[in-house]
Amino acid sequence: MITVLLLNTTYEPIHVVPLRRAVTLVLQEKVHLVETSERSVRSPSLTLPEPLVIRLRGRAPVPRQRAMPVSRSAILARDGHTCQYCGMTLANDWLTIDHVLPQSRGGGWTWTNLVTACPACNTAKANRTPAEAGMALLRQPGKPIGVPVELLHKAQVHPAWRHYLWTS
Numbered sequence: 001m002i003t004v005l006l007l008n009t010t011y012e013p014i015h016v017v018p019l020r021r022a023v024t025l026v027l028q029e030k031v032h033l034v035e036t037s038e039r040s041v042r043s044p045s046l047t048l049p050e051p052l053v054i055r056l057r058g059r060a061p062v063p064r065q066r067a068m069p070v071s072r073s074a075i076l077a078r079d080g081h082t083c084q085y086c087g088m089t090l091a092n093d094w095l096t097i098d099h100v101l102p103q104s105r106g107g108g109w110t111w112t113n114l115v116t117a118c119p120a121c122n123t124a125k126a127n128r129t130p131a132e133a134g135m136a137l138l139r140q141p142g143k144p145i146g147v148p149v150e151l152l153h154k155a156q157v158h159p160a161w162r163h164y165l166w167t168s
C-alpha cells in the first residue's frame with residue numbers, strides 16, 4: 001500500500017495515511033502538498049502530482065511523543081533498506097545492522113550508533129570504526145523526531161520523508 005506522511009502545521013510528523021486518503025485531504029483543501037513524486041494521480045475532476053508528504057492547513061493536536069525503541073526493523077526503515085556504506089538497497093533478509101563504533105569497543109545499540117549495512121560492507125568493516133576501515137557513511141545516523149513507532153513498521157519509508165522523520 002502506498003502511504004503518505006502527514007505533518008502538522010509546524011512540520012512535525014503525526015501520521016502515515018493511505019494515498020487515497022491523502023488525495024482526499026488535498027482535494028478538500030485540508031492539507032498542503034509538501035513533497036510530491038513525478039507521478040500523478042487522477043481524480044474524477046482533476047489530475048494532481050502524487051503526494052509523498054502533506055501538511056495540515058489548520059492546527060491539530062500533536063500526539064503525545066512516545067519514546068521509539070531501537071529495533072532492527074526501525075533502523076532498516078530509517079535507512080531506506082539501503083547499505084549506509086555502499087548505497088546498495090536489498091531485501092530485509094539480506095541486510096545486516098552494523099555498530100558504527102563496534103560493540104566490542106563500547107558502541108551501543110542506539111539510534112546514533114546503528115546503521116544498515118550489506119553483508120559485504122559489514123564483513124569488510126569488521127571490528128573497526130568507519131575511519132579505520134576507510135569507509136564513509138552515506139549520512140550520519142539520526143534519531144526519530146516523533147512519528148509513532150508502529151507507523152514506521154507498517155509503512156515503507158520514502159526517501160522524501162527523511163527530513164521530517166529523523167534528526168541529523
Ligand SMILES: [Zn+2]
Binds near residue numbers: 083085086087119120
Ligand atoms: Zn554495502
